[in-house]
Amino acid sequence: MAYSLDDLLNPQVSKVTRSTDNLIITTYGARGQGKTPVATKMEKPFYFAFGKSGLSGINNVDFQPVNSWSDFKSLVKLFSNKKNYEQLHEKYHTLVLDEMEILYKYCEQYVASTEGVRKIKEGNGGYGLWGDLKDEWENEIMKIIGSGFCVMFILHACADDTGKIMPVGDLKRMLPIILNHSDIIGYVRGNGSDPETGKPIHSSLMLSDTDEYFARTRNEYFVPYIEDYTAENLVNAYYDALDRQEKAEGTSTVTKEEGDKMYEKQRITFDELMGKVAECIEKMCNAKRDEEVVDIVEKTLGKGGKVSQCTAKQYEAVEVILNDLEEALA
Structure with a gap:
């Protein structure tokens, strides 16, 4: 039903939810820095396998191969259907979308094929299907963002024109929908190997924006970096930030169920x-x-x-x- 003047005079008051449900995390970095192994150690992960390389060397991860945009749309439909949420949430808590650059290529191929052309730039009489591509990409990514699960996007890194390290991707159409909705954006920086054993040292997760790399968190009480980047340390850092926020602002967090109710709006038949x-x-x-x-x-x-x-x-x-x-x- 429509809002009333009373709704504005007595509005909802936002509360931070003490849960990683609905938490959107983006990590990016060079190959071999441990981005995927950490993501697959998050609570009850389900892995969207774009291509074959992401899970190489990693055992016991639930996944489905995604070899086309239609494959992705099929999985998104299942995970974003509220009727499926409780059943799927018992088995999965974190949705891991690795190598997002591959998925974006799938989307490009799909949009081009629906117009009977080979490439996006060839459609629409030579003017390109850029608007259609943006709409298709955003529609499906927003569904997975709004699914209620913890979502982890993983991308590779590149340097922009100024030399600053940024996530790889189309700056106009691909990246904005991901970065603008991420609660945590972290740059995974390698720490080399132990000189005595030769074994790789865990990477660090950089969480504060600098001239060297792009990073940020919505919660200002987050630590600027996690020296030993593991799934456990990431989740602990998230809850530590909530604790600091409660203490500093004199507020209290709410459960996921209480948080969901804040955004419910009664609809009659x-x-x-x-x-x-x-x-x-x-x-x-x-x-x-x-x-x-x-x-x-x-x-x-x-x-x-x-x-x-x-x-x-x-x-x-x-x-x-x-x-x-x-x-x-x-």
Whole structure:
């Protein structure tokens, strides 16, 4: 239902959730720095295998091969379906999307193929399918971001024109949707090998932006870097930051269930919605305001539009009409 003045005078008050559910993490770095091994040690991981190299040398990780954009869309549909959440969440907690550059190539190939061309730049009469590519990519990535699971995106690194180390990817279409929605963006920096044993030393996760590399966290109480980058140390650093925030701001965190309720909005059924619209229309017609009703309806549905012909797919349009009718009656 539409918001009221009372909703604005008595709004929801945001609370930090004490859970890694819904946490979006992006890590990037050079090959061989331990990005994937750490991600697969997160709680109950499910690995999206783009290509064959990501899991080489790593045992006992649940995964499905993703060899095309249609494969990815199929998995996203399952993980983003709220009806599946409880059952899947019992088995999986962290969704690991490794080598995102490969997935973006899949998306490019898919969009081009739907228009019957080989490359994005060849579509739309030579003007390119860049807008279609951006929309398709964002639609599916937003679904996985909003799935309710902890999501880890993994990318490689490159230097920009200034020499600053950044995640690899299309700066206009691929990266913004990932980086803008990430709670944690960390650069995985290698620490070489132990001179005595020759064994690799765990990498460090850099979490504060510098002239050398890009990194950031939404929580200002996060440590600037994790010297020994492991899954356990990353999760501990996250909860430590929440503890520091509680102490500094005098607030308390809430459970995931309490956090979810803050964002719930009651919706009546479509039949109930149509019933309320009919009641409002009857009242206005009884008051000889028939023409006003027509104006309100056509403002949303267009010339000649009729509420009686609306289907459940037009729920939001009917909801807007009801709001306008109730305002007119008030």
